[in-house]
Amino acid sequence: MAVDNDGIAVVTLQRPPVNSLNLDLLQAMNNTFDDVAKNKSKGMILTSASPTVFSAGLDIMEMYKPDPKRVETFWVTLQDMWLKLFGASFPTAAAINGHAPAGGCLIATSCEYRVMLSGKFTIGLNETALGIVAPTWFQDSLRHTIPTRQAEIALTTGKMFTVDEALKVGLIDETAADKAEAIEKCKKFIKRFDKIPSLARGMTKQIFRQEVLKKLLTNRQADTKQFLDLVNQPKVQQSLELYLAMLKQKSQK
Numbered sequence: 001m002a003v004d005n006d007g008i009a010v011v012t013l014q015r016p017p018v019n020s021l022n023l024d025l026l027q028a029m030n031n032t033f034d035d036v037a038k039n040k041s042k043g044m045i046l047t048s049a050s051p052t053v054f055s056a057g058l059d060i061m062e063m064y065k066p067d068p069k070r071v072e073t074f075w076v077t078l079q080d081m082w083l084k085l086f087g088a089s090f091p092t093a094a095a096i097n098g099h100a101p102a103g104g105c106l107i108a109t110s111c112e113y114r115v116m117l118s119g120k121f122t123i124g125l126n127e128t129a130l131g132i133v134a135p136t137w138f139q140d141s142l143r144h145t146i147p148t149r150q151a152e153i154a155l156t157t158g159k160m161f162t163v164d165e166a167l168k169v170g171l172i173d174e175t176a177a178d179k180a181e182a183i184e185k186c187k188k189f190i191k192r193f194d195k196i197p198s199l200a201r202g203m204t205k206q207i208f209r210q211e212v213l214k215k216l217l218t219n220r221q222a223d224t225k226q227f228l229d230l231v232n233q234p235k236v237q238q239s240l241e242l243y244l245a246m247l248k249q250k251s252q253k
């Protein structure tokens with residue numbers, strides 16, 4: 001992960017090939033979010049070092065034949081990442097310079113503003129299409145971004161939106177021709193707050209988001225147990241094995 005700082009922190013996810021979210025990347029993200037808060041940056045922009053993938057979502061290898069202690073730490077660290085990002089008092093924006101399926105979409109929808117590169121990229125919560133249920137807080141992040149009815153249809157169908165569709169439904173706020181333009185547009189959004197007192201802004205955002213945050217905070221243990229029960233089911237392990245094989249086969253074509 002690289003951080004440039006000109007008052008606005010540009011945080012670049014840098015875990016080739018597809019920025020899949022494993023324990024190490026999530027821990028690095030959490031440390032970075034803490035640093036951005038401590039450094040009193042004007043705001044933070046999340047982007048990717050890959051030219052085609054913003055983030056492929058959760059690293060499936062963390063869930064396949066997992067070590068019991070590590071997989072629990074993995075989930076708790078993912079919860080922490082979301083609580084820090086969705087609940088950040090500083091302004092946040094995502095310069096989405098590639099595909100953003102599942103957990104990649106979670107990161108983007110946890111930010112306050114999204115600019116995505118025009119092109120053949122897709123974004124969405126595709127969990128149901130993979131035979132799994134998007135956790136409540138994943139669903140809440142989407143419901144917080146697009147109209148409830150559109151969110152329900154997208155979640156139940158596991159819809160991956162094209163860039164045009166995402167713009168139309170409000171899943172992204174703007175498009176850009178390239179990464180530099182996406183970052184500039186995100187900076188422009190963050191600079192809108194230059195004349196707004198940051199304490200009032202931050203508290204207003206937290207009040208606006210508190211219901212959703214509280215839901216996970218009060219249900220953390222149950223949410224973790226639900227995940228662990230699911231991931232340890234032989235049938236789920238079988239599906240993960242098949243899915244991994246399918247991804248490998250596709251990448252070798």
Ligand SMILES: CC/C=C\C/C=C\C/C=C\CC/C=C/CC(=O)SCCNC(=O)CCNC(=O)[C@H](O)C(C)(C)COP(=O)(O)OP(=O)(O)OC[C@H]1O[C@@H](n2cnc3c(N)ncnc32)[C@H](O)[C@@H]1OP(=O)(O)O
Pocket residue numbers: 017018020052053055056057058059060061063099101102103104126127130132133134135227230231236239240243244247248249250251252
């Ligand atoms: C599937 C989960 C099933 C069960 C989970 C069970 C229980 C869990 C319960 C609750 C959790 C619910 C929440 C889940 C949220 C998630 O985020 S799950 C992850 C979902 N992500 C995806 O489905 C994306 C899969 N990837 C892709 O579609 C493409 O890779 C992508 C469009 C992002 C990029 O395409 P491309 O540039 O062509 O790259 P390749 O496909 O060729 O991939 C390059 C190598 O990267 C490996 N890889 C890709 N995605 C992942 C991943 N998410 N985790 C680990 N590894 C991944 C891919 O296999 C290639 O590897 P190789 O080079 O062959 O070694």
